[in-house]
Amino acid sequence: MSQKPSIPKGTRDFGQKEMAARNYIFDTVRSVFKSYGYAQIETPAMENLSTLLGKYGEEGDKLLYRILNSGDAFAGVDFDKPLAAQVCEKGLRYDLTVPFARFVVQHQGEISFPFKRFQIQPVWRADRPQKGRYREFYQCDVDAIGSRSQLCELELVQIVEKVFSLLDVRVCMHINNRKVLTGLAEVCGCPDKVVDITVAIDKLDKIGLEAVGEELRGKGLTEEALDVLRPVLLLSGPFEEKLAVMRKLMAPSAEGCRGLDELEELFGYIRSAGVQMPCELDLSLARGLNYYTGAIFEVKALDWQIGSICGGGRYDNLTGIFGLPDMSGVGVSFGADRIYDVLVGLEKFPAGLSSGADLLFANMGRDEVAYVLPVAAALRSEGIAVEVYPDSSKLKKQFDYCERKGIGFLSICGADELASGNIQIKNLASGEQKSFAKADVAGMVAFMR
Amino acid sequence: MSQKPSIPKGTRDFGQKEMAARNYIFDTVRSVFKSYGYAQIETPAMENLSTLLGKYGEEGDKLLYRILNSGDAFAGVDFDKPLAAQVCEKGLRYDLTVPFARFVVQHQGEISFPFKRFQIQPVWRADRPQKGRYREFYQCDVDAIGSRSQLCELELVQIVEKVFSLLDVRVCMHINNRKVLTGLAEVCGCPDKVVDITVAIDKLDKIGLEAVGEELRGKGLTEEALDVLRPVLLLSGPFEEKLAVMRKLMAPSAEGCRGLDELEELFGYIRSAGVQMPCELDLSLARGLNYYTGAIFEVKALDWQIGSICGGGRYDNLTGIFGLPDMSGVGVSFGADRIYDVLVGLEKFPAGLSSGADLLFANMGRDEVAYVLPVAAALRSEGIAVEVYPDSSKLKKQFDYCERKGIGFLSICGADELASGNIQIKNLASGEQKSFAKADVAGMVAFMR
Numbered sequence: 001m002s003q004k005p006s007i008p009k010g011t012r013d014f015g016q017k018e019m020a021a022r023n024y025i026f027d028t029v030r031s032v033f034k035s036y037g038y039a040q041i042e043t044p045a046m047e048n049l050s051t052l053l054g055k056y057g058e059e060g061d062k063l064l065y066r067i068l069n070s071g072d073a074f075a076g077v078d079f080d081k082p083l084a085a086q087v088c089e090k091g092l093r094y095d096l097t098v099p100f101a102r103f104v105v106q107h108q109g110e111i112s113f114p115f116k117r118f119q120i121q122p123v124w125r126a127d128r129p130q131k132g133r134y135r136e137f138y139q140c141d142v143d144a145i146g147s148r149s150q151l152c153e154l155e156l157v158q159i160v161e162k163v164f165s166l167l168d169v170r171v172c173m174h175i176n177n178r179k180v181l182t183g184l185a186e187v188c189g190c191p192d193k194v195v196d197i198t199v200a201i202d203k204l205d206k207i208g209l210e211a212v213g214e215e216l217r218g219k220g221l222t223e224e225a226l227d228v229l230r231p232v233l234l235l236s237g238p239f240e241e242k243l244a245v246m247r248k249l250m251a252p253s254a255e256g257c258r259g260l261d262e263l264e265e266l267f268g269y270i271r272s273a274g275v276q277m278p279c280e281l282d283l284s285l286a287r288g289l290n291y292y293t294g295a296i297f298e299v300k301a302l303d304w305q306i307g308s309i310c311g312g313g314r315y316d317n318l319t320g321i322f323g324l325p326d327m328s329g330v331g332v333s334f335g336a337d338r339i340y341d342v343l344v345g346l347e348k349f350p351a352g353l354s355s356g357a358d359l360l361f362a363n364m365g366r367d368e369v370a371y372v373l374p375v376a377a378a379l380r381s382e383g384i385a386v387e388v389y390p391d392s393s394k395l396k397k398q399f400d401y402c403e404r405k406g407i408g409f410l411s412i413c414g415a416d417e418l419a420s421g422n423i424q425i426k427n428l429a430s431g432e433q434k435s436f437a438k439a440d441v442a443g444m445v446a447f448m449r
Numbered sequence: 450m451s452q453k454p455s456i457p458k459g460t461r462d463f464g465q466k467e468m469a470a471r472n473y474i475f476d477t478v479r480s481v482f483k484s485y486g487y488a489q490i491e492t493p494a495m496e497n498l499s500t501l502l503g504k505y506g507e508e509g510d511k512l513l514y515r516i517l518n519s520g521d522a523f524a525g526v527d528f529d530k531p532l533a534a535q536v537c538e539k540g541l542r543y544d545l546t547v548p549f550a551r552f553v554v555q556h557q558g559e560i561s562f563p564f565k566r567f568q569i570q571p572v573w574r575a576d577r578p579q580k581g582r583y584r585e586f587y588q589c590d591v592d593a594i595g596s597r598s599q600l601c602e603l604e605l606v607q608i609v610e611k612v613f614s615l616l617d618v619r620v621c622m623h624i625n626n627r628k629v630l631t632g633l634a635e636v637c638g639c640p641d642k643v644v645d646i647t648v649a650i651d652k653l654d655k656i657g658l659e660a661v662g663e664e665l666r667g668k669g670l671t672e673e674a675l676d677v678l679r680p681v682l683l684l685s686g687p688f689e690e691k692l693a694v695m696r697k698l699m700a701p702s703a704e705g706c707r708g709l710d711e712l713e714e715l716f717g718y719i720r721s722a723g724v725q726m727p728c729e730l731d732l733s734l735a736r737g738l739n740y741y742t743g744a745i746f747e748v749k750a751l752d753w754q755i756g757s758i759c760g761g762g763r764y765d766n767l768t769g770i771f772g773l774p775d776m777s778g779v780g781v782s783f784g785a786d787r788i789y790d791v792l793v794g795l796e797k798f799p800a801g802l803s804s805g806a807d808l809l810f811a812n813m814g815r816d817e818v819a820y821v822l823p824v825a826a827a828l829r830s831e832g833i834a835v836e837v838y839p840d841s842s843k844l845k846k847q848f849d850y851c852e853r854k855g856i857g858f859l860s861i862c863g864a865d866e867l868a869s870g871n872i873q874i875k876n877l878a879s880g881e882q883k884s885f886a887k888a889d890v891a892g893m894v895a896f897m898r
Contacts, residue, residue: 004771004772005500005551005554005555005771005772006497006500006555007492007493007495007496007497007500007551007555008493008495008496008497008538008539011493011494011495012493013490013491013492013493013552013555013556014490014491014492015488015490015556015559016488016489016490016566019488019489019490019491020489023489034805034834035829035832035833035834035835036806036829036834036835036836037805037806037809037834037835037836037854037856038805039464039465039468039805040465040468040469040472041462041463041464041465041468042462042463042468043456043462043463044456044457044460044461044462044585045460045494045541045571045573045585046456046457046460046514046573046584046585047456047457048455048456048457051454051455051456062519063519065495065516065517065519066516066517067514067515067516067517067541068514068515068516068517068533068536068537070511070512070514070575071575073532073533074532074533079528083522083523084517084522084523087517088517089457090457092494092516102454102456103462105454106454106455106456106462107462107464110464112850112853112854114839114840114850116805116836117465122494124494124495126519126520135495136493136494136495144839147839147840148840149812149839149840151812151818151837151839151840152839154822155837155839158826162829265815268819269818269819269822272818272819272822272823273822273823273825273826274822274823274826322453322454323453323454356483356486356487356488357485357486360486363598363600366714369600369718369721370717370718370721373603373718373721373722373723374721374722374723376722377607377722377723380484380485380611383484384484385483385484385485385486386484386485386486387485387486387565388600388604390563390593390596390598390600390601390604391563391596391597391598391600401561401563404561405486405561407486
């Protein structure tokens with residue numbers, strides 16, 4: 001009968017300590033999202049496969065978890081045709097973006113646009129599990145949809161700054177714009193080489209200017225194109241300097257100029273709003289290239305190597321596939337698992353985060369417990385988390401429980417206390433012990449705060 | 450390309466208002482659980498089917514959502530054998546109890562017993578959807594495992610009292626004990642008729658003593674058995690009176706006497722701890738009969754008809770099936786959806802729960818926005834939730850947005866304010882309007898609080 005219990009590969013249990021640490025991250029992003037007027041929504045874990053399929057590319061479709069139809073899924077199935085499509089109508093949420101688009105279209109009549117929403121829920125991907133990659137993980141997405149204003153981008157920059165300032169993690173925000181990348185390829189005379197150019201720029205730090213030129217020649221770029229690109233590869237300094245170089249270069253491309261206008265407006269707002277976090281124009285940034293249409297964001301921790309811990313951008317037609325065209329939106333997603341790793345690595349979790357109760361009443365017998373029960377109730381009403389040990393076990397065992405659970409105060413009330421009408425409380429860290437009249441709840445609270 | 454979007458039957462989207470209301474319930478139970486030293490855990494949505502199957506009876510197995518194996522699930526399948534078992538290894542969590550048992554066994558080396566945990570997560574059941582019954586819904590479970598003390602039962606009673614007192618819902622807690630039901634059947638001379646007897650007691654209010662007797666005769670109970678039962682059917686008054694009747698009756702059953710001992714101890718603790726919520730010995734209570742071994746709980750709202758809104762009990766061998774015998778535990782589960790319905794019905798949700806931002810800065814143009822951005826940032830640092838309207842649309846449109854989103858304060862800063870260095874803020878409810886120096890953030894905060 002008995003089985004050795006386990007959980008599916010790539011999934012995790014979260015115990016008390018991990019939960020406290022994860023909730024610290026979730027509570028932080030949630031409080032910041034709310035302070036900017038974003039509204040929380042939740043969507044079902046299961047979506048119709050028709051909603052999910054074709055939205056994440058061919059590779060993504062393979063990574064969707066499909067749910068077997070309930071009842072007899074195989075009744076009436078044609079075994080000569082592909083089976084999965086016949087026996088599964090639903091799949092598990094793969095990200096929060098497509099469900100968000102579906103939500104906006106489905107509920108458009110009830111929504112006040114621009115619609116500012118956030119969503120913190122798990123997603124599932126049938127990826128090969130490996131270090132730091134899971135099959136079930138949480139995403140924290142914040143998006144504004146229904147406005148093309150760069151103020152939406154600014155808000156995301158401010159939100160990123162505030163979140164990581166609260167988490168005490170120094171970060172740099174990398175900012176790019178899809179229209180600038182398009183323009184760059186245009187002015188190089190190779191509008192189909194956007195990806196190759198971006199990849200090459202990204203490698204500059206590692207392989208140097210020579211090798212990058214070589215690589216681009218290999219991709220079919222002409223010497224003229226390389227001459228145009230060279231100043232871009234050598235871009236450095238503050239935003240204004242980079243912009244000046246790009247303005248000259250980009251003049252022939254209307255799309256590229258629009259991208260520079262957007263960047264200039266955004267960086268202007270960033271200055272006006274007093275953003276202190278370093279924000280850097282990074283032309284090598286190309287995440288989600290066939291998806292984003294304007295700003296592209298990526299956030300990196302300055303003191304911990306782990307890749308991007310937050311990223312996003314602007315998309316102009318997310319809801320089009322569900323029948324609602326011309327809805328421009330912009331959003332970022334916070335990577336809770338990586339942020340967790342950064343906070344562990346930099347030892348930035350606040351002390352005492354995972355502690356349970358503040359006070360344990362030892363159990364010295366039935367009468368003694370009856371004596372302390374109303375005191376425990378009164379202390380809880382004052383905001384003290386209190387446990388009463390359920391069994392009158394040996395004191396050693398109760399003390400060990402107290403210690404293992406990190407409970408800071410211990411009260412042992414035996415025959416003496418019952419006789420005198422007192423309550424003993426000991427601060428286990430300092431060793432200080434004090435006696436209170438049973439009714440002096442305020443005194444006990446003060447002693448423990 | 451375009452599809453009319455929908456979600457699977459029996460699932461729900463939660464918008465801003467519902468989320469605020471649901472979070473109010475979740476935050477309340479969470480705060481109470483924590484004040485008693487319970488630790489939050491989370492388990493994966495997907496469990497191995499070997500963990501889930503056979504735990505919920507034959508009917509439950511049918512209601513499990515199975516997940517198609519990733520990759521080519523049908524490769525190498527024997528089409529002459531049942532297919533579902535060959536192509537699905539994982540299923541969605543059906544409740545929080547079995548994953549909890551699995552968790553305890555899997556992590557027993559890291560756990561300090563008695564282990565007090567709570568868990569608030571969705572579960573999935575392929576039930577026929579109907580009013581108030583969903584295929585995805587949240588459970589809020591709180592359990593203590595590893596102690597047989599009735600103090601664990603008491604804590605659950607206190608937790609129930611505190612939760613519903615915070616939610617401002619008057620409730621009655623019905624309490625029974627499985628051992629008493631067993632004993633009752635024993636002293637009637639029909640130890641196999643526990644269910645029939647309980648069902649009959651339950652019907653007493655509706656059909657009367659005569660009809661109940663008739664029904665029990667039909668189930669094969671003798672006149673002697675009915676004579677024994679009659680005083681039980683007529684039980685009334687406070688716990689002590691009921692107990693006295695039961696004590697006499699139950700003398701021949703050792704198991705029944707143990708059950709009465711447990712009840713007496715629990716009701717004694719309830720008195721000692723100063724519990725004010727009505728707690729009633731209810732011998733008709735039989736939920737989860739083949740599962741619970743001691744206390745059985747059910748909570749009903751006094752002012753709203755909806756059935757049980759919270760329930761649970763003690764189980765002596767939950768973890769046995771996973772190889773860890775003799776772990777006694779007790780827990781209750783709060784039904785978030787029903788509690789939600791009660792709070793809606795009784796209009797008990799606090800006012801202003803779902804409001805988004807406190808203040809909207811209207812957008813009067815790029816310079817005007819640049820002027821208010823640092824003020825918006827400063828106000829957010831003081832805990833005011835602030836939106837800046839992203840587009841310089843017509844004021845009417847911005848005002849409508851403000852109103853529809855229930856934002857209480859509106860600031861319109863145009864050329865005059867820029868010239869004078871002031872910030873205008875209007876209280877939309879009272880109509881009061883005030884002008885502040887741009888630096889007087891404290892004054893603005895005071896005006897809005």
